[in-house]
Amino acid sequence: MSASNETQGAEGGADEPPQPDNTFYECNICFDTAKDPIVSMCGHLFCWPCLHRWLETRPNRQVCPVCKAGIGKEKVIPIYGRGSTNQQDPREKLPPRPQGQRSEPETQGGFPGFGFSDGGFHMSFGIGAFPFGIFASTFNFNDGRPGPPEAGSPQHTEEMFLSKVFLWVAILFIFWLLVA
């Protein structure tokens, strides 16, 4: 597997910095430039839809396709490039890309918004988004289209709407918790 990458990577000339379309940034599953990129703990790059599909293919034996290290939904890190025009929350994408783990800053008090690390928030949101994510990923994979729906399409709008509904339910829940 590595042989193919090396030979292809060598074509571009050794001194040239890797181009955005270089094999260096290719997903190890679809061999295309990774979209919704995530990186595993072992350092291997994939599209989140590609890896997600692989994990679903063998739910009992989730290993990195490249090095066979253990891998899982919680053990991957999303990558956000500077130029990415779509700063959409990964949770709204289908299939859901796992969130980056956000360490809390030192500051205390106040209402820090979405970074708010209260168990209740994450839990309620998780429950809301979960079944929808499952439905959507199944749908997505059956027609063989790995990406999220195009912006502006009816499906996309609907997803955005549903996500917002879940989000507001979660926020109201927290608010209720705080007030009560």
Place this chain on the structure above:
Amino acid sequence: MASMEKRLQKELQALTKDPPKGVRVSPDGTCRTLSEWIVDLDGAPGTLYEGEHFQLQFKFSSRYPFDSPQVTFIGTNIPLHPHVYSNGHICLSILTEDWSPALSVQSVCLSIISMLSSCTEKKRPPDNSFYVKTCSKNPKKTRWWYHDDSV
């Protein structure tokens, strides 16, 4: 379906343009359809198969690369090897349970060449005649026992 074709197209392009030593996408048969390829293999120099030529057939399902390809030797020269049955079926774990979507046609070919190269005695698997009589046409339907991965 589209993602499978896109990846196969890329693989075909790379393998045609820059094939590793002893591996060639066969001009005959291949590419009338992307889902079936024939690849010519040369026995590696300095091994028991030096100077021999083989043909591998690859069949891809629409779930490739999540699903492994079906790979068999075809043609008149089926290598005489303890993991290769006389009907062309190959007992190699990466073709079934150890398949990974990061593998490719090229890496499968290289694994098969290396499997041949490490052979020390040209012979058929011990259960060859029984297997060939009873097996399915599709080697992926066989529950292989990967007795000995070192050969």
